[in-house]
Amino acid sequence: MTISLYDLCGADRSLRFSPYCWRARMALAPKGLAVETVATAFTEIAAVEDGGCKSVPVLNDNGHIVRDSFDIAVYLDEAYPEKPLFGDDGVVAAARLIESWSNTTVHPILSRMMIKDIHDLLVPADQGYFRESREKRFGKTLEEAQTGLEANAEALARALTPARHALGHFDWLGGAGPLYTDYILFGSLNWLVAITGRLPLPEDDAVAAWFERCLDLHDGLARQAKRAT
């Protein structure tokens, strides 16, 4: 009996970059469960488990299927209450707001930094799907949409102001220790780091220091992961 996590991969199947999959992997880690990640290309998602999945991560916990990174975190706290990811209903609700804040405010900037780079790292079968869906979403070609790391570094630093403010008061977005609120933003930023190899924030930025602490978590799980560059 094992737990499987279907995890988005590139042409190099050891390259795992999805922000949502990273959230799920970081949420699984403190539970101390034996987890097998299953490398999954975009065009392989339709064949995952019962065939009804449109995105990853997908968790299979001994036959119990959970889709969506946030739902996986909620499920994990229900099924494995030790070392809670939320610990309180108020944290779950706040984390929902923070999830959407990161997805709608931080992700568009990260996309502008690397959307063409992501395309180039996909298995050829994925590239057509990725180009078509993303060009439709952005209303421009991937080549036009990617304006680069440096051009968007200031916008990223500015967008992270709310996290920087919280980290002026606490070591973690979860307070005294990491909670799922940390893994939400960590997943977002580790998407960039997996693809481009770095986080373009000033060294003295509290968010950069916190990101390093996140990389150290769970025996350096994310620090040891494959990066494209």
Added chain:
Amino acid sequence: MTISLYDLCGADRSLRFSPYCWRARMALAPKGLAVETVATAFTEIAAVEDGGCKSVPVLNDNGHIVRDSFDIAVYLDEAYPEKPLFGDDGVVAAARLIESWSNTTVHPILSRMMIKDIHDLLVPADQGYFRESREKRFGKTLEEAQTGLEANAEALARALTPARHALGHFDWLGGAGPLYTDYILFGSLNWLVAITGRLPLPEDDAVAAWFERCLDLHDGLARQAKRAT
């Protein structure tokens, strides 16, 4: 022995519009304490209590002075643990992020909706200070900075996406019941409503429905408050 809350006022001293003061008033309300609000114009803040205050709200709880709306909420939970505003360290940390999100993402839009209207509602002695400090901040005149309710309604609705997402899962930003996370955003939006009389969101917007529920809280405290129009 009483509790006093210094509360920003307009030329009509019953008009209380500061988003930060509204957060503090809503945080005080569930504690069931006898609170006297002290109408305070901008140019009267320097004379509040020990003279060291630069902003309101300022709380005087029988001689114990607390400045800053968030610090007031934290203090209230320490001094009066019943009916917690946070209930958990993880909520405090998340609320810090949400505070900054609202202040840096929502407030600039609200400012563009009404900054000149605010000026016009101040006591004459405040108007010079307000115009000078805000025109310096915005780099333009108040007349140029205010582009109106309708012109910014779409931007406001878009900026509230993270709250709308959370309210798709819970009745309150605090989860099953209101917490300080609710009072943060409520204070922001009630700033607009105190000055302009309305919240320009579609009626079927989950944020608009939640705002109405907030107005009903604590015997309709905010619903019964003076509005400029």
